[in-house]
Structures are given as C-alpha cells and as structure tokens.
Amino acid sequence: MNWNLFVTELVAGITHGSVYALIALGYSMVYGILKLLNFAHGDIYMVGAFIGFGVITVFGGPLALTVNVVLLLSLMFICAMLGGGLTGVMIERFAYRRLRNAPRIAPLITALGVSFFLENGAQLVLGAQFRSYDTFSWKNNPIALNGFTLPAQARISYAQVIVVVGTIVLMIALTLFVQRTQTGKAMRATSFDREAASMMGIDVDRVIVVTFFIGSALAGAAGVFNCIAYQQVWPYMGFQAGLFAFTAAVVGGIGNLPGAVLGGLLIGLAEAFATGYISSTFQQAIVFAILIGVMLARPSGLLGRAAVQKV
Amino acid sequence: MPDVDRNPAAPDTPQIGVDEWVATHDTRREGAQGRLGRIRRELGRVPTPGFYLAFGVAAALLPAITNNDYIVRVGFDTLLYMLLALGLNITVGYAGLLDLGYVAFYGFGAYGYAMLASPKFGLHWDTLAIIPVVTIATALLGFLVALPSRRLLGDYLAILTLFFGQLFVTVYQNGNRISFLGLTRGYDLTGGPNGIPNIDNVDILGLRVSSVKGYFYLALVMFLLVLAVVYLIDSSRTGRAWKSLREDPLAAELMGIPVNRQKLIAFSLGAAIAGMTGTLFAALNTAVFTADFDVPSLIIVYAILILGGAGSLGGVIIGALVVNVSLEVLRTPGHATYIFYVALAAGLVAFVRPWRWLAIVAGGTIAFGYVVHAIVSAAWPNGVAGSPAIGGPLGSFLDSWQLYPANPRTIGNVAFVALVFVCMLLTLLHGWVRWVVLIPTLYLASFTWENRLVMEPSITRLILIGVILIVLMNLRPQGLRGAARVEIV
Numbered sequence: 001m002n003w004n005l006f007v008t009e010l011v012a013g014i015t016h017g018s019v020y021a022l023i024a025l026g027y028s029m030v031y032g033i034l035k036l037l038n039f040a041h042g043d044i045y046m047v048g049a050f051i052g053f054g055v056i057t058v059f060g061g062p063l064a065l066t067v068n069v070v071l072l073l074s075l076m077f078i079c080a081m082l083g084g085g086l087t088g089v090m091i092e093r094f095a096y097r098r099l100r101n102a103p104r105i106a107p108l109i110t111a112l113g114v115s116f117f118l119e120n121g122a123q124l125v126l127g128a129q130f131r132s133y134d135t136f137s138w139k140n141n142p143i144a145l146n147g148f149t150l151p152a153q154a155r156i157s158y159a160q161v162i163v164v165v166g167t168i169v170l171m172i173a174l175t176l177f178v179q180r181t182q183t184g185k186a187m188r189a190t191s192f193d194r195e196a197a198s199m200m201g202i203d204v205d206r207v208i209v210v211t212f213f214i215g216s217a218l219a220g221a222a223g224v225f226n227c228i229a230y231q232q233v234w235p236y237m238g239f240q241a242g243l244f245a246f247t248a249a250v251v252g253g254i255g256n257l258p259g260a261v262l263g264g265l266l267i268g269l270a271e272a273f274a275t276g277y278i279s280s281t282f283q284q285a286i287v288f289a290i291l292i293g294v295m296l297a298r299p300s301g302l303l304g305r306a307a308v309q310k311v
Numbered sequence: 312m313p314d315v316d317r318n319p320a321a322p323d324t325p326q327i328g329v330d331e332w333v334a335t336h337d338t339r340r341e342g343a344q345g346r347l348g349r350i351r352r353e354l355g356r357v358p359t360p361g362f363y364l365a366f367g368v369a370a371a372l373l374p375a376i377t378n379n380d381y382i383v384r385v386g387f388d389t390l391l392y393m394l395l396a397l398g399l400n401i402t403v404g405y406a407g408l409l410d411l412g413y414v415a416f417y418g419f420g421a422y423g424y425a426m427l428a429s430p431k432f433g434l435h436w437d438t439l440a441i442i443p444v445v446t447i448a449t450a451l452l453g454f455l456v457a458l459p460s461r462r463l464l465g466d467y468l469a470i471l472t473l474f475f476g477q478l479f480v481t482v483y484q485n486g487n488r489i490s491f492l493g494l495t496r497g498y499d500l501t502g503g504p505n506g507i508p509n510i511d512n513v514d515i516l517g518l519r520v521s522s523v524k525g526y527f528y529l530a531l532v533m534f535l536l537v538l539a540v541v542y543l544i545d546s547s548r549t550g551r552a553w554k555s556l557r558e559d560p561l562a563a564e565l566m567g568i569p570v571n572r573q574k575l576i577a578f579s580l581g582a583a584i585a586g587m588t589g590t591l592f593a594a595l596n597t598a599v600f601t602a603d604f605d606v607p608s609l610i611i612v613y614a615i616l617i618l619g620g621a622g623s624l625g626g627v628i629i630g631a632l633v634v635n636v637s638l639e640v641l642r643t644p645g646h647a648t649y650i651f652y653v654a655l656a657a658g659l660v661a662f663v664r665p666w667r668w669l670a671i672v673a674g675g676t677i678a679f680g681y682v683v684h685a686i687v688s689a690a691w692p693n694g695v696a697g698s699p700a701i702g703g704p705l706g707s708f709l710d711s712w713q714l715y716p717a718n719p720r721t722i723g724n725v726a727f728v729a730l731v732f733v734c735m736l737l738t739l740l741h742g743w744v745r746w747v748v749l750i751p752t753l754y755l756a757s758f759t760w761e762n763r764l765v766m767e768p769s770i771t772r773l774i775l776i777g778v779i780l781i782v783l784m785n786l787r788p789q790g791l792r793g794a795a796r797v798e799i800v
Contacts, residue, residue, distance in 0.1 A: 037466050090735065093735075095785065099784060099785065102784075102788060103788075105409055106784050108466070113778070113781040114777070115777075116610050117778060120774045121731070121774055121777075124763070124774065125728060243474055281481065288475070288478050291470075291474060292471070295459045296459050
C-alpha cells in the first residue's frame with residue numbers, strides 16, 4: 001500500500017472537507033429555519049473569496065506584503081466574513097422575505113435567480129478570468145514535528161493547518177453560540193417551530209436575519225480558507241462548491257449542524273480519494289453516488305432524525 | 312374605480328374592506344366597459360384551442376413573409392424553447408416538482424440523435440426511428456433520476472436533479488476516454504470537448520430536410536402536436552391528479568391519488584419532451600457540445616416558464632416569444648439600446664401612479680440629466696469625452712444628456728454595483744420619497760447601460776434573466792398568464 005499517497009489524500013480530503021463543512025453549516029442553518037434551499041449560498045462563498053482577494057491586493061499582493069502576515073490574515077477573515085454576512089442578509093431582505101409564505105417552489109426559483117445574478121454580476125464587474133490568490137512563500141512548507149516523522153512525500157503544509165484549525169475554531173464558536181446564548185436558543189426554537197416561536201415572543205424576523213448573517217459569514221470565511229489552500233478565485237467557483245456542500249448537508253442530515261460537519265468531511269475525503277485513486281473526473285460521480293446512496297438508505301441523513309410530517 | 316389606499320398609514324391595524332379585491336368588486340363583476348370590454352368578452356368566448364390554432368397559423372406564415380434565414384432561425388429557436396417550456400411546464404407547472412436537471416434531458420436527446428445519425432459510429436438511422444427511441448430512452452432516464460427521491464420532499468428532488476445536470480455535463484465533457492477502472496483502453500463515446508460533429512439532417516423516409524424553413528415547419532408541427540397532447544392531458548384525470556398533488560400532496564394521497572406514481576409519470580413525461588426537442592436541436596445544428604446544456608440554458612427555460620406563468624399553456628408561448636426574442640435582440644447593441652429605453656418607459660407607465668408623478672418622474676429625469684451633463688462637462692470634460700453606441704435622434708439626445716467617460720470600464724462597474732444597491736433601497740422607500748429617488752436611479756440605470764452593460768451583451772443577457780426571475784417571483788409569481796394561487800395557511 002502506498003502510504004504517501006494515502007496520507008496526502010487524507011490531508012487534502014480533510015482540508016477540502018473543512019471548507020465544505022463550513023459552507024454546509026450555512027446551508028443547514030438556513031434550511032433548518034426557513035426550509036429553503038438557498039442556492040445562492042455557494043455564491044456568497046465566492047463573494048467572500050473575492051473580498052479576501054481584494055484585501056490581499058490592497059496590501060501589496062502576496063509577494064510584496066506591506067503588513068504583517070498574521071494581521072493580513074485576520075483582516076482577510078474579518079472583511080470576508082462581514083462582507084459575506086451582509087450579502088446574505090441583503091439577499092434575505094430583498095429577495096426572500098416577501099416569499100416567506102409563498103408556495104415552496106417560489107423561493108427556490110428566486111434563489112436560483114439570485115445565484116445566477118451573483119455569478120454573472122461578479123463576472124461583469126470582476127471579469128471571467130481565474131485570478132491567482134496568494135503564493136505565500138511559507139504556504140507549502142512542510143511541517144516537521146518533533147518525534148513524529150511523516151512519510152517522505154506526504155506533506156502537511158501550513159496552509160492546510162490554518163484551514164483545519166480555523167474551521168475547528170469557527171465550529172466551536174458556532175456551537176457555543178447556538179447552545180449557550182439567548183439568540184442561539186431563539187434560533188433553535190424557530191427552527192423547531194417558527195409559528196410557535198413567534199407566539200412565545202421570539203422576534204422571528206430578527207432570528208432569520210441573524211441566521212443568514214452567521215451562515216453567510218461562515219461561507220465567507222470558507223472562501224478565504226479555500227483560497228489560502230487552493231490559490232484561485234473566479235466568479236463561478238461558488239456553483240460546484242455549493243453543490244457539494246449542499247450534498248454534505250443532506251448526507252449529514254439537513255438542519256443538523258454536527259451532521260453538516262460530518263457530511264462535509266465525508267464529501268471532502270470521498271472527493272480526495274476519488275481524485276487520488278481513480279481520476280479527478282470521477283469525483284462528481286462519486287459524490288453523486290454517495291448522495292443517492294444516502295437518499296435511498298437513510299433519507300433523513302446520517303445524523304438526522306426522521307421527519308414526521310404534520311398535517 | 313374607487314380609490315384604494317395601497318399603503319395604509321398604520322399597516323398593523325386591520326383595514327376591513329380596504330383592499331383592491333373588495334374595492335374593485337363591482338367593476339369586476341360587470342367586466343370592463345366600452346369597446347375594450349366587449350372585445351375582451353368576445354375573446355373570452357373563443358375556446359382555448361382556437362388561440363393555439365391561431366398561433367399555429369400565424370407562425371406558419373413567418374417563413375412565407377420573410378426570406379431572411381436569420382429570422383426563421385430565431386423562430387426555430389423560439390419554437391424549441393416553447394417545446395422545452397412545455398415539458399418543464401408539466402414537471403414544474405402541473406406537478407410542482409422542481410427539476411433543475413431539465414436541460415440534461417435535452418442534451419441527452421441531442422446527443423442521442425447525434426450518436427444514431429452521424430459518422431461517429433457509422434449509424435445513419437431514419438429520423439422516424441430515432442425520435443421514438445430517443446424519447447423513450449429519455450423518459451426512462453428521467454424515471455431513474457426521479458426514483459431515489461420519490462418518497463422525499465420536493466427539495467431533495469431539486470438538489471438531486473441539479474447535481475444530475477452537472478454530472479451530465481461532466482460525463483459528456485469527459486466521455487471521450489471512458490475506461491473501466493483503468494482496465495480497458497480509453498473509449499470515445501461522446502467526443503468529449505470536441506462534441507459530435509457532422510450530424511445528419513432529418514431524414515424522414517428518404518425525404519431530407521436541409522433548409523432552415525424546413526426545420527421551422529418540423530418544429531412547428533412537433534410543437535403543435537405536443538401542445539395538443541399536453542392540452543388533453545391537462546384536462547384529463549392525470550392532469551387533475553398532478554395539480555392536486557402540487558397543491559397538497561398529503562390531501563391528494565388521502566383522496567386516493569397514487570402520489571409517487573403520478574410524480575414519476577410527470578417527471579418522465581417532462582424529460583421525454585425535452586429529449587424529443589433535443590433531437591431537432593442536434594439535427595439543425597449538425598454538431599452538439601455540452602456547453603449548450605449547462606446552467607444558463609436551464610435558467611433561460613425557467614425564465615420563460617415563470618414569465619409566462621407556470622401551469623399555463625398560453626403562457627409558455629408568450630414567455631418563449633418574449634424571452635427568446637429579447638435575448639436575440641440584445642445581441643446587437645443598437646437594437647438593445649432601443650429595447651432598453653422602451654422597456655424602461657413601459658415600466659414607468661405601468662408602475663408609477665398617480666399620473667402626475669409619472670410626469671414629474673419623467674420630466675425630472677430628463678432635467679436631472681441635463682443638469683448633471685452641464686455640471687460634469689464644465690468641471691470634468693473627460694466625463695463626456697465618449698459618445699453613445701447608437702446614432703439617430705436617440706443617440707444625439709443621449710450624447711447631450713448622458714455622461715460618456717473616456718474610459719468607462721471601471722466607472723461603469725462602480726455604477727453597476729451602485730445601481731444594484733439603489734434599486735434595493737427603492738424597495739424600502741414609500742410615498743413621494745420613492746418617486747424622488749427614482750429620478751437619479753433612472754439616470755444611473757441609463758448611465759450603467761450606456762457605459763457598461765451594452766458593451767458586454769452576453770453577460771448582460773444572463774444578468775437580466777437572473778433579475779427577471781427574482782423580480783417576477785417577488786412581484787407577480789403567477790407570471791403573465793398564470794392564475795394567481797391562493798395560499799392556504
């Protein structure tokens with residue numbers, strides 16, 4: 001067995017899976033509360049990636065940085081998360097809010113329109129070309145740990161560590177927020193039963209706005225993470241990432257936050273191993289097969305509870 | 312018509328009897344007055360198939376009155392979009408299943424025709440044999456795709472089909488080196504990025520169709536046949552079952568309708584129509600590539616369906632005409648500019664009430680433009696250095712009214728983003744403030760159009776389609792021809 005390849009793909013899968021997990025969290029949160037597939041969520045990830053790109057360009061580009069790297073990274077995250085979050089809130093306010101009680105197909109088609117608008121608007125304003133994000137000199141440096149030697153060619157880079165650690169930090173923060181704060185409690189209540197929650201005095205509109213903001217901010221952060229590890233931004237990057245992230249959310253059990261993370265990692269690993277062992281053109285087919293398999297065997301997802309339909 | 316206060320001062324207090332429905336009740340019962348009302352009543356007596364027949368006759372005359380192959384070609388494309396929208400109308404409009412992989416079936420049909428009638432595999436089947444084979448194969452494929460999500464919520468079907476559509480593109484894009492787990496030699500099935508070229512023309516029992524006009528008539532006949540079938544299904548037991556499960560699947564099931572089976576039938580039938588349409592597409596274009604079956608085509612078909620009104624057959628015709636002809640016109644900047652201003656003016660006339668505000672907004676916008684133009688040309692001559700893309704009276708008016716910076720790209724991009732934000736702001740404003748803000752917004756819209764959008768027709772088309780979907784779903788979800796649905800809470 002070729003351990004080098006195995007470890008390389010494992011690390012790549014976890015890295016990519018973390019990004020999917022972050023996007024899937026936003027999908028899952030919005031779905032949990034509004035029962036809406038927000039197709040535009042993947043494009044918010046694109047917006048976040050471009051904001052990160054903008055920040056790094058303002059500070060002189062990756063090769064001639066004018067500020068400290070740590071400061072730059074934090075600035076990228078703050079701007080991308082704020083920008084992503086605000087984009088999400090605006091989409092909710094101007095495209096989805098009027099349709100909250102419309103037949104279910106109406107907001108879905110609107111979401112499709114928003115996604116299409118964002119992609120092509122970005123293409124108009126920013127151009128269709130791929131832009132290379134950053135090539136920090138330290139990015140691909142392998143990590144040497146004392147007392148633990150990795151196989152010769154299986155390398156873990158700083159960028160991958162940043163992505164995984166950053167994702168874990170954000171997830172812990174999200175879990176604390178949802179479990180421990182008043183707003184988090186209101187979110188859980190709203191997702192459980194929106195009508196009953198509003199009767200209990202919860203300001204449902206506010207909860208929905210907060211949900212969109214947090215979910216979209218996570219997508220924005222995912223955009224920066226992805227680009228630190230994979231170095232490219234382009235206007236249509238959100239489409240496939242959104243699709244895979246949504247699959248991750250469905251696989252984990254939609255509306256279930258730990259499920260979204262589990263699903264994200266699973267999809268990331270499946271994609272990485274498919275690329276490594278079979279062919280990169282098959283990754284979509286493999287992920288699709290996982291989606292169908294989960295739908296057939298466990299329609300409510302790996303961690304989801306079976307939905308009871310209320311009359 | 313009695314005055315209706317559209318924005319009651321206190322929205323939270325119940326306003327009994329104050330809404331448009333109540334206020335216009337008497338007028339509605341009598342119907343419109345005067346000559347217009349009589350025409351409308353007379354038209355209401357014509358049975359619906361009469362209109363379809365009239366459309367068929369009118370369409371059949373198109374190639375007779377013009378010798379321009381380009382116009383006939385646009386007509387052919389419009390008919391294809393009508394066919395596609397008809398199929399999607401079954402899945403989305405009647406059965407309420409969101410099928411986001413719809414154009415994959417279209418592509419499957421097109422590739423099916425290409426494989427059976429081209430030098431690719433040396434097969435040259437008769438078209439009369441290909442069409443049923445491809446249609447049935449597409450129906451089976453649709454059946455298989457819908458199968459895993461038959462018991463689940465509609466949302467799962469949406470994501471599954473969206474994924475399927477992407478997978479279709481990827482597989483056909485890479486289908487030129489298919490090997491089984493690396494064990495066999497790469498086998499070329501779909502031509503990969505090169506597509507399948509040199510496709511045969513339609514060949515019906517030795518009768519070859521090679522002119523655009525011939526294809527137009529072929530598409531027209533196919534469209535009218537499918538329309539007749541769908542019209543009959545619409546009022547049949549199956550059609551009623553679909554509409555009932557769209558409104559409420561649970562109630563439909565309790566009424567004894569086999570919900571899962573009906574969903575699968577609706578989905579496969581929609582897919583079959585798309586596959587059948589694909590054969591014509593492949594035959595006229597003589598080459599197929601995956602790019603034609605990607606998300607933009609999907610969104611265009613959805614825009615057609617939504618604009619016309621999901622669930623309405625007449626809406627399909629109107630929607631396809633409006634969307635495809637406008638998209639075609641947008642290709643040439645000169646025509647596109649006229650259409651843009653006409654649409655802007657029509658929008659103002661339709662939405663700005665009362666009339667005096669319409670006059671104020673229109674006059675204000677023109678005055679605003681002259682003032683801005685005067686200030687900018689005095690302070691920053693570079694801002695008026697360019698000139699409009701069109702000539703004629705409109706061009707010379709624009710030249711003295713609108714700003715044309717020497718290097719419009721960057722400022723045009725900024726203007727586009729600003730326009731998006733201002734339009735969102737407009738939806739938040741009420742009363743006279745909205746009309747006042749509308750004046751600079753119109754000027755900004757015209758500026759963005761002249762300096763940026765008109766330069767990138769291919770992207771502008773797609774942006775407009777996205778905007779149509781968002782705005783229409785928010786303002787008029789039933790589309791132009793659909794019946795408004797009353798949501799039962």
